[in-house]
Amino acid sequence: MTERSIAYGTFVIERTLPVPPARVFAAWADVQQKTKWFGAPGGDNMPKQFEFRVGGREFSEGQVGDTTFTFDVLYQDIVENERIIYTYDMTMNGARISVSLASVELRAQGNGTRLLVTEHGAYLDGLDNNEQRKEGTIALIGQLEDFLKSA
Template identity: 50%
Template sequence: MNERSVQHSTFVIERQYEASPEQVFAAWADPSAKAQWFPKAEVFEFRVGGREFNHGGPPGGPIYTFDARYEDIVPDKRIVYSYVMDMDERRISASVVTVEFQRTETGTRLLYTEQGAFLDGLDAPEQREHGTKALLDKLGAVL
């Protein structure tokens, strides 16, 4: 029998982008724009109560599933969503994310806060933070 465990963690990532909050928000809200820096969604319903869903993985490797629900959206200011992540048929985490867009003199300060429950040693907060930083860096390159 596998040992069951949960590790709770919160991490915050800050990024500065030389683009307006409207442009950065649109990179999250528009499915074709988001697909340039985030795995392409099979379902993309950007509205409160809407769902975002995708799955995939490396050839011969495990299949990862991202299944999110939008909890709160304030255009150009804030996005709050909850999501679960599965690896093959096993749930590896459940999280709540808040993305904040703040206007600065040179563009936008983005604050990404994730509060997660990482399950059964199948995922770790450090891995998730590392992967999220890489995605936000890719967003910066696209902007």
């Protein structure tokens, strides 16, 4: 029998990006752009569902080795070029591993953008933890930075 538990964690990632907030926002809001940076490098990152609007859902599924992960999002608040707030859960091989609240803040800074990503997570049954999620999010933000620099 699986021992049930919840571990909580919060992290904040800050970056300065060399493009204006509208460009960063578009990289999150446009499915064609988002698939170029969000997800596993070299993988099929096209979501099965993508409704970028308040109350909209985004759903994707991907493989890492023999492990299948799902990412199921509900957009809670969107202010164009300023913020995105969403809740999401993740599963691993069908087992729910976390439920999170994430916010993306975009602030004009000179000719660029100050990006703040804050996440509050509930990590379930020892299957995930705050440090692993932070590392994964740092990697995704790095992919976003690379995409924005190359586009």
